Amino acid sequence: MSCRLIYMFSEGHDAFSGDLTAMKNTLGGKGAGLAEMIHAGMPVPQGFTITTEACTKYYEDGRELGEDIKKDIFACISELEKITGKHFGDKNDPLLVSVRSGARQSMPGMMDTILNLGLNDVSAEGLALKTGNPRFAYDCYRRFVQMFSDVVMMVPKSLFEEEIDKLKEKKKVKNDTELTADDMKELVGIFKKIYEENEGREFPQDPKEQLTEAVKAVFRSWDNERANVYRRMNEIPYEWGTAVNVQAMVFGNSGENSGTGVAFTRNPATGEKKLMGEYLINAQGEDVVAGVRTPSPISHLKDQMPEVYDEFIGLADRLEKYYKDMQDMEFTIEDGKLYMLQTRNGKRTAQAALKIACDLVSEGMITEREAVLRVEPKQLDTLLHPQFDAEALKQSTPIGKGLAASPGSACGRIVFTAEEAESKVKEKDWKKVVLVRLETSPEDIIGMQVSQGILTVRGGMTSHAAVVARGMGTCCVCGCGNDNDVAIDYAVKTLVLNGKTYKEGDWISLDGSTGNIYDGQIALSDSMENPDFKRFMSWADSARRLGVFTNADNPADLQNAVDMGAEGVGLCRTEHMFFAGDRIKAVREMICSRTKEEREKALAKVEPFQEADFTAMYRIIGTRPLTIRFLDPPLHEFLPTEPKKIEELAKEMGISAEELTHIVQSLHEVNPMMGHRGCRLCITYPEIAVMQTNAIIKAAIAVSKETGEIITPFIMIPLTCEVKEFRFVKNIVVSTADELIKNAGIDMKYKVGTMIEIPRAALTAGAIAKEADFFSFGTNDLTQMTFGFSRDDAAKFLGSYYDTKILEQDPFQHLDQTGVGRLVAMSCKEGRADNPELELGICGEHGGDPSSVEFFNKVGLDYVSCSPYRVPIARLAAAQAAIKEEG
């Protein structure tokens, strides 16, 4: 039998269609696995799967099961009764079922399960009769009442546990196993009373009622908080819903010839090719998880039940060959008979993922292209940053949690200013510092560089601290003020976090991959040189079409990125060089100039610095593209706002504090993100464009002459919103560059392109493309303006957006393909139509995000550019995108 919303997976039924993807979508991963195992003739308890579509319908119907679905469920139960010869609620041989969730992608431990369903006062007696084991039967019954009450009806678990403790005390026993059949029966009575008191009605005796309530509970658990958080972390859409698997119970707890266990075909921590697992005799699955007794390693089963062991080994081997991947299996032995309850591709560490992928290729099981799909790009992160020692981490409890802004782990002594960070790291007893700030600003850049980690109270995943830290590969936890009670007092140098006060010099540890904050020092394990990494990445590189560039603002970052495999620079932010040493002085002089002449004089001081920086970068990158963006931030970012600092600076600059205050005030903006910045600066002060062109072209000429290989500079104009704006700045670049090149007597070409980061630029991309050599999508700003979300401020309401499922993902981390993506796709299409030579890239944060990279591959970009430490991730994501696209 079959019906749209339910599929029987028993032999002779139609759950197995052969189309594995479609099966997973409809039946969920677990349901599909069960159908496949049965199809392959493996021992699996009979049952049926209620589809993910039924889950969607449940939510559409206001969290209710429709009569048609119920009818179908009961029809499936009748069929199951026929197959098993057992009957729901039977007094002689009752049918008991497990009810388990099963989403398309496994979400281990996130949703609910109900075992032993079908027990009531009559069938419990029947189970006792049938098994000749009343203690087992009533143990099952009391477990069921407890589980049903807790999971389905949300009666607090503790009420039941207290009663078990009371009974054990009364009986003067220590372990549950010492309780007798009568004790269990007594517990059933007590438990049913608890249910009645809490629910205002008797515990349901009708197994059909139990079943429909259990199915609803599993559907409901799709929407529980931990499932929502897990989905957000793993980019699993809420719309998918979960399937429900209803399966005849087999009992691992029916005696010493029974048992239950889990096993992996290869080691999920190291990838070693060796069956690994554990089991418990006379137990149900939950006992293994609960850790009441210590399980035995799977190898012991060979001695205890050699035939079962051999059968299991054979099945495990078949499953791995069938799925061509490491399997994570659950099994139960009932009276010496082996049943497979589940198989799925096992979760694994990054190290294991690489080793398994490489080994499977060596073993001839998969092709290199298939191997490329077997490693989650994001996992590579952990290979590239120092991590806490896993054991040491287990001993530690977080004292707070922020946003996991830049991966890796850090441990150091607290400092509260960038200056302190700089000076303290030079002291013997300090060396390692963690910079703790309300927020960071461009002038903190050097202090950030010398810190082990950065912790901020405000700001999101794309705040200054987060962006800069990711660029440096420094661990960073951001915005810890969103969910914690935090106060920083700079004056007395204290951080109060959730009630505890930390002083300057106190040790603190940060996990930039989880956002966790820890008290004291946690040991770090060294970032490893993985032997499989190079082999694996070479396959990825040969599979991808997209170029992978990096965002790098200085020679150190650039060298790092090149080591990580970057093929060019998609974004060099010139202003990030403005803060070091004497430069900031000249920059401020430029800002405070009253005339063009004064400004040109100040710019003349900045130019040699810029030229030297570009020269150093060209020496590293050679003739590969180095895309240098003109000055982007509003000028007020380079000036202080606090009266005291203004006074100091005024003295330094030799102007009055009043005058400087006036300048600072006149530069103030209500919405700086949409203010006087980007190419708008070159429209009002064309001399800035002249200076920057000079610095770039001179550096390129010098290095070209040094090496004899002629560089092609890429000059990028930010924040364009209108083609005439681009043309105006381009004209300055062209006239300045052409003269330098002519005077140098060199045959140098150069390209002038623009960021596409303002919606209007995307909407007029055709016109701009006629003038521009390349586009680089600035998806950070484009996301801000397309959504109207200020990334500095959106954290305040994004929480509510996730809670209400209006948004499931942070659009600053994962490209919004519907809205922002539409603008990107339009620009690509219309830009290329008007200029077939147009080069297309992206340099926003999304350049290192796998799902976004897949989108960029699809719309036909030439390259993605991301922070150095994300380069390997982008390379792999680009490869996977290309392979998936080819199908």
Added chain:
Amino acid sequence: MSCRLIYMFSEGHDAFSGDLTAMKNTLGGKGAGLAEMIHAGMPVPQGFTITTEACTKYYEDGRELGEDIKKDIFACISELEKITGKHFGDKNDPLLVSVRSGARQSMPGMMDTILNLGLNDVSAEGLALKTGNPRFAYDCYRRFVQMFSDVVMMVPKSLFEEEIDKLKEKKKVKNDTELTADDMKELVGIFKKIYEENEGREFPQDPKEQLTEAVKAVFRSWDNERANVYRRMNEIPYEWGTAVNVQAMVFGNSGENSGTGVAFTRNPATGEKKLMGEYLINAQGEDVVAGVRTPSPISHLKDQMPEVYDEFIGLADRLEKYYKDMQDMEFTIEDGKLYMLQTRNGKRTAQAALKIACDLVSEGMITEREAVLRVEPKQLDTLLHPQFDAEALKQSTPIGKGLAASPGSACGRIVFTAEEAESKVKEKDWKKVVLVRLETSPEDIIGMQVSQGILTVRGGMTSHAAVVARGMGTCCVCGCGNDNDVAIDYAVKTLVLNGKTYKEGDWISLDGSTGNIYDGQIALSDSMENPDFKRFMSWADSARRLGVFTNADNPADLQNAVDMGAEGVGLCRTEHMFFAGDRIKAVREMICSRTKEEREKALAKVEPFQEADFTAMYRIIGTRPLTIRFLDPPLHEFLPTEPKKIEELAKEMGISAEELTHIVQSLHEVNPMMGHRGCRLCITYPEIAVMQTNAIIKAAIAVSKETGEIITPFIMIPLTCEVKEFRFVKNIVVSTADELIKNAGIDMKYKVGTMIEIPRAALTAGAIAKEADFFSFGTNDLTQMTFGFSRDDAAKFLGSYYDTKILEQDPFQHLDQTGVGRLVAMSCKEGRADNPELELGICGEHGGDPSSVEFFNKVGLDYVSCSPYRVPIARLAAAQAAIKEEG
């Protein structure tokens, strides 16, 4: 002869094509008029027109005339020599020409003119011989040297004037006319020397060189500053360019039987049907303009030269009948022979425009639909606001200039705070005040209402002051700090404007239609009740397809708008009601609430105020649409930021200053425009939506019961960027409203729609349309985010954008049809595709801008909504758009 870039308009040539629009585009208004007059057989000096395309080519070629154009020009000169029998530079009968600009739309006085071209040492003598009048010949020559030097070579005019003065002193004469032929000859010598000293070369004797330089000068004058400003004011595109008309000179200064003059077929000030004009005997055109002698009224010509007069009357009549509009004509009489030099549709006042349009219909000359096209919509403004008395204004010199933010004129005594405005107007000696502020904020609303006018230092055309003032119909000049040296000291209550200090109580006058600021009092003329207005507007209303709604936030504005012809309310901003009286207290209590319960308690206090406001508005508007927008601004706008005010408020609210400071700080946003506002407030605090729905529906039910006519409320959700967001808020509205309606036992429908003001909303309009009953384009915010221009900050760089022609218009005043318009058009198309019933409107500032209204008509909106005083403008603009569309 004819060529692409030049057309001869002499008889037998092809300038006249019959397609008047094409002629105007190519030949400019003046060139087309000359061709038409010649075609009609009128006496016009022969010549040719260099087209607007040649002007474009001039700019494309780096401000040079190509050899091909020059060749064509000289060919035309040869042709002209044939026709006139005169020759360029001839020693017996020289050909002299005038070189005049002529754009598609007339831009009187904005560009350059050169007369008497062709004179040199030889031809001056020839002219003297031919006319027997050496004084006349050398007067022409010295005028030409002076004009050529000034206009073409930019040699300062004053150098020449000083020499005339010197000579007059030497000769002891008072008037130029007393100078003799020899004096004139002497002046020519002196003038040529001045030229030589300034230009480093002799004055050009070759008439062809004179001509090419003069043509270039006229083309160049298209880009002079006053032309650029004029174009920006009148929305004339820079790309159009100007044509140049080269015409054989006729001389009104060749004796007592000669003369020159200008005339209108009807009175341009009143519209009265009576020829009006003036002339000078023995003069050239420039003398009439310069006002050296007082001209005679045209009626005197009847006595002085009866035949010429009759001929002229006949021609004027023919021209008016030909153009079917009031004509502005220039003529010259040379030795008793009349020549028409120019005819064009005359500029006129609003009052005259209405009268002429109505009279022409009464006279059967034009249809009502044609009449509708004869009045500039913007002109209606002057009919609806008080204006300075024209005579009094002539006596006054502006002391500064800001943006013409809200039309009308105002005169009052200076106050510096809204509170002072409120209290001072109650005093006998004050009554009339002008509110002078750095910028205004929502809490100033009442002070603004009682003021005659508002002057702000900061902010643009869509700043708070500008928007609110236009809504009230109050005169406002904004952002006077952009181009003036301004300082306000609130502490000592002074305004220092361009060096002069004004104290509280000093009189000041503002012209909101020009942006001019005047010292002291200027008399106002009463805003008149125009008898033609109603008749004219009824024609407009019957021609238009677009509905015209109003933006109104309170009963007074609404009544005003209804009187102006508004057919509904497109935008009622609920928050504008939040500041009056006790409301702000309850609103602040709501903002400072720590729990949902506290917030609900505070909202319960706000609800009755809102309900009362809506009730009052429903009583005025009845069953016509009243679109009420949910709370939009970020909450921090309702709290003070200055420490002292915080302290006061904290005391008032009974909380500590620390706590309130903390709240204010936690609400602070880096980019409030893209922060926690609009429907985002309803996502985090759904109880706000509940309260506002309650207030709206209860008010609608009450008024429906009162009148027996059932109202359909329109509820508008602001700042939507995603359909799920809209659905979330809509669900709250629906469940709240349905219960109220059910309980009231009334058969009330209601509509829930959204603003489309975030680019992403436009990009996902199809999905949103499936849920929404209507869209209202919020083109202010949509412009901000599409351009990435903060309207509070953009004034700082928009000046440079105009100077460089990157932008020609303020996109906040005139819809950017390319970018923002593309989003609007996309939304309309995709929204209607997914919901054919979708109602479409616009409620941004552009709803009252004629060119924008034309666009909205084209893309198929159902209505535009604008501030009350713009309703008549929008009605007329909508009518013109509909008529133009039908062709």
